[in-house]
Amino acid sequence: MRPSGRQVNEMRPVSIEVGVTKHAEGSCLIKVGDTHVMCTATIEDRVPPFIKNSGLGWVTAEYGMLPRSTGSRMRREAASGKQGGRTVEIQRLIGRSLRAGVDRVALGERQITIDCDVLQADGGTRCASITGGWVALKLAVNKLMKAGLVTSDPLPEPVAAVSCGIYAGQPVLDLDYPEDSEAGVDGNFVMTGNRLIEVQMSAEGATFSRDQMTQLLDLADKGIAELVAAQKAATA
Amino acid sequence: MRPSGRQVNEMRPVSIEVGVTKHAEGSCLIKVGDTHVMCTATIEDRVPPFIKNSGLGWVTAEYGMLPRSTGSRMRREAASGKQGGRTVEIQRLIGRSLRAGVDRVALGERQITIDCDVLQADGGTRCASITGGWVALKLAVNKLMKAGLVTSDPLPEPVAAVSCGIYAGQPVLDLDYPEDSEAGVDGNFVMTGNRLIEVQMSAEGATFSRDQMTQLLDLADKGIAELVAAQKAATA
Amino acid sequence: MRPSGRQVNEMRPVSIEVGVTKHAEGSCLIKVGDTHVMCTATIEDRVPPFIKNSGLGWVTAEYGMLPRSTGSRMRREAASGKQGGRTVEIQRLIGRSLRAGVDRVALGERQITIDCDVLQADGGTRCASITGGWVALKLAVNKLMKAGLVTSDPLPEPVAAVSCGIYAGQPVLDLDYPEDSEAGVDGNFVMTGNRLIEVQMSAEGATFSRDQMTQLLDLADKGIAELVAAQKAATA
């Protein structure tokens, strides 16, 4: 029934290649099916003004898509002079999600910036960015710990994200682009351990019941577990 | 326990004054406690390019805050040269929420723009904007129906929104600013009839369980029912 | 002869409601006929760099119109990425006019920002902004005086403004929008006590004689006197 032939509760294949750029303190290329996102982590000693001298760390994120990461070419945001509303919304979500899984006291007064750049898009780029972004973040933190600059692990549990939606009347896990563009209801679920960080369910020209919401949450639980396993393997 | 002395499941007083500006096709001033939002609806005969000649209508929204609607003055967005990320996120939410409650065939090929301008802010401005925005929209549509330009009601049920969150460990309904700035977890719930349009639950530096999520949804149900009653009274 | 039926030297009804927002140090909603402007005053301890450590205070102003304050919806300036030429011109005029009535030594080294936001426009918004802006300024200064932070009144006399123009060949006081859009010559007159602060007479596709100018100044004298009375009543 799904265009890809997957089961309703079946994720696309997930791979996470680490160390893909020599400059960044942490990096990976995450592939969730045909969605490919390059994630890098940059450590800086300065923090934003509002937490200066608080002893707390900060994690923030930026998101971009290469112009031809999509089926038809998108205008380059640098050329159009600003980041679009969707970009801003996504990078705020990535930052907020990752921060929820960080012990900012343990991190200490430094900032880590996660850049998520979509090389190829096929649905679910924001979820792949969060999942891959956490891996880049973890690798950067590992470097700080190995250097003795951080002594207690500020990232006890992975943060991962997956999308679910109602496609052709059926709740399905991990929407790809053909499903996403048809689904009236879709949601993004960010979790750490068995707890929720962010739930964004949204209906474009449709509505949903609480029962349907529960079904999507159950699917998300399954997907997140598989992503966390991949994250742990990549950062072991 | 709440700073305002309210019960955990008690809304702030809600009032909706209609017809507050002589130019707009629909308008209201919604007050949810000390949060005051002026909402106007503008009807235009043109639609966005992507639905031209489809026979379908469109509803979109813009959001702004007066510089001194808040405790300390914010920089005017027109002066800083762009709308901030939060503004863009909110106005996309308002537009998406209202569209979910519109029969776009019945509306016909025209666009209605809802402007939500916050005159005074005390938490929950995006929810008040959706609730008040629907009233302005309804009043504009009523004008179209009275003029015979629209014959079947494109707005069968009100769309309303309320925020809930976990304040001091306790799920509470309709956060005001002192609560909102302390709550680790908060959510915005948009509903029409007994169905959900949008659920946005978000944790800043915290996480939540599925049980807590259920409690917040129950509170939202109660709040939405009261808001819908106010909307129906205002547009009767 | 006037569309509104007013006498040539008759102002529209003027009302000034104070304390309309709980956050600002001073605020009012001024209504001059169907022109409604919300004015707020914000006190800050910092001053612009060019007067730092001079002991002098500063008063500045910003102006905006809600998108649907006008007959047809205007594009939101925050969305178009800049303030238009008319907006910039008006807010410079408001700031300059108010400063002319301030004893900046008495005010002391602090800045007061006056925000004038037009909720509904029907001609004369810049004059209403100056007149209402002075009321918000006065209320904020009163707060400083009551707190003992300012000891000598820096605002001895109200600053008020009114427009006059030549409509259908006849000099008239306080142009409303239908008159303003037809008038070949119109002027804005800002006064304090019986002295002038600013005179802006402008002809779009027309010219005027010195005699006509004198007639407009006489009308302005009458209008200003009535506005000053309203300002004094509102701030007593």
Place this chain on the structure above:
Amino acid sequence: MRPSGRQVNEMRPVSIEVGVTKHAEGSCLIKVGDTHVMCTATIEDRVPPFIKNSGLGWVTAEYGMLPRSTGSRMRREAASGKQGGRTVEIQRLIGRSLRAGVDRVALGERQITIDCDVLQADGGTRCASITGGWVALKLAVNKLMKAGLVTSDPLPEPVAAVSCGIYAGQPVLDLDYPEDSEAGVDGNFVMTGNRLIEVQMSAEGATFSRDQMTQLLDLADKGIAELVAAQKAATA
């Protein structure tokens, strides 16, 4: 008493050199003392949308200052990404002033753009721009008339402008920069024939009486007469 040793009613020397660029349809370099402005006129067959098919012509203006036209270097507006408030205000004034002296029916449906670029500034650049801009405009119109494209002269009388102000308590004509930067009250007067087009009197931290206003108008009358003579000589 004046820094330059001029009489209170004495203009700086005025010269107008025409034909200073080979590309423009009309051009001049106007020098009013040490204020030098290059003015060009560009004729285009298109008009702004709001007068399309009206048969009416349009005149508009743009204004700029070279970065080192002033005592200390100003930031280039093209580099800072926008025209400042003062620039916008001035170019709107130039356009409005010149239009008031144009018979737009006689001009026919075409647009003439006047560019006024200040090569060296020493006070009064906006007045020099209007006076020189009219000369460039006249020369361009002469070309249209010689070509038979315009048959009735759309510019019967010169439009000229001069500044006056109260310097050291004394009304003086044609303020130069040292006077302008000290004057509490200054005004710009635009005239055609013996009629006024624009009067802008403004007090920075000061006020003025109607008597003083009359004195400034008398000075302006004298200055304008001299400027008009120079304009007529340059375009004869």
Place this chain on the structure above:
Amino acid sequence: MRPSGRQVNEMRPVSIEVGVTKHAEGSCLIKVGDTHVMCTATIEDRVPPFIKNSGLGWVTAEYGMLPRSTGSRMRREAASGKQGGRTVEIQRLIGRSLRAGVDRVALGERQITIDCDVLQADGGTRCASITGGWVALKLAVNKLMKAGLVTSDPLPEPVAAVSCGIYAGQPVLDLDYPEDSEAGVDGNFVMTGNRLIEVQMSAEGATFSRDQMTQLLDLADKGIAELVAAQKAATA
């Protein structure tokens, strides 16, 4: 003598992987040592206005760097609101260089946009972009030829580019970042067949003789030959 231990006339290892994204009509990942650039080609049926209905084709290019493609993180251009001067200069060079090798009549009235995005930078990104950009372009054109939309090959010879410079007094081929940041003189050479398209020699705080220029051109000849071989292998 070179930091990398290379001979003065030795290129870094070059690899070109094609078909790296499923959406673009042509794509490759070019690696010149540690400089990695992803190049995509997008075919569109529209051309820029200035060649509409001329029957001629157009090739244009855009260039970007991922924020952490460099040793320290650069600000994202989309976030800073514009493309910097260096970016603009480079993408104009890429477009001009590729166009010089295109038979625009044979291409027919269509536009191909080459996007060059630097994933990892280590000197010579603009040259790698031209060399890889040609490969993406060729692959896209091959698709047009296979589909019968283009019948005569518009790309008879590869266009390739290499940098040379004077490092520690010695002319060397293919500067990497440690060399580039030290070299007083460096040049970029774009060639097709044995003819030159673009020569950009530039001295930052230094000068060079015509003899030195000849030596650099000789080095470039050698490097270009190797790059062309790689291009031919990749597109065979």
Place this chain on the structure above:
Amino acid sequence: MRPSGRQVNEMRPVSIEVGVTKHAEGSCLIKVGDTHVMCTATIEDRVPPFIKNSGLGWVTAEYGMLPRSTGSRMRREAASGKQGGRTVEIQRLIGRSLRAGVDRVALGERQITIDCDVLQADGGTRCASITGGWVALKLAVNKLMKAGLVTSDPLPEPVAAVSCGIYAGQPVLDLDYPEDSEAGVDGNFVMTGNRLIEVQMSAEGATFSRDQMTQLLDLADKGIAELVAAQKAATA
């Protein structure tokens, strides 16, 4: 054969008038045929952050064209909100070229900004800007030396620039606009003494051989010698 009737190795008439504005520390109006550029030098005591406390000086440049310096009016860059790619490229070239001829130790820790504003354009504006810019720079430095602020001449040799190109198959010196717009290959050559600073050869839709390059360099040598003579005469 050339539209102007010049010999292939014949420059247009060159004149350099110095001291054309009273405010700048150095200034000239350079005319190369009908190309007229006003160049000013501004001395400031501050330097860019990256050389603070290095003891080194800095020279930078900005470039602009008056809107009607060209055959048809160009949009004012200040109005369009940014400097175009061509402007940015040119002003970077001017700055780089002038710096190559400066002894930055001798200049001492100060910055000189060269503004090059094209009053009338007829081809070769960037070369005229470099040549004239050096004159303005030299005059400003002379002032510093006369005041004893600089003791060793930081500008031993003039920096000059000329364009050459292949017009109608023939290498020619100093392209004017009619030639430039037809030439398939053109180059800009910046020299000081008998050494090269910058060589930019570029082919729009064409290619060139090394022999042709040599011929253009020979022509450039001749032109530069004449320009240097004019520079020396102007600054003697």
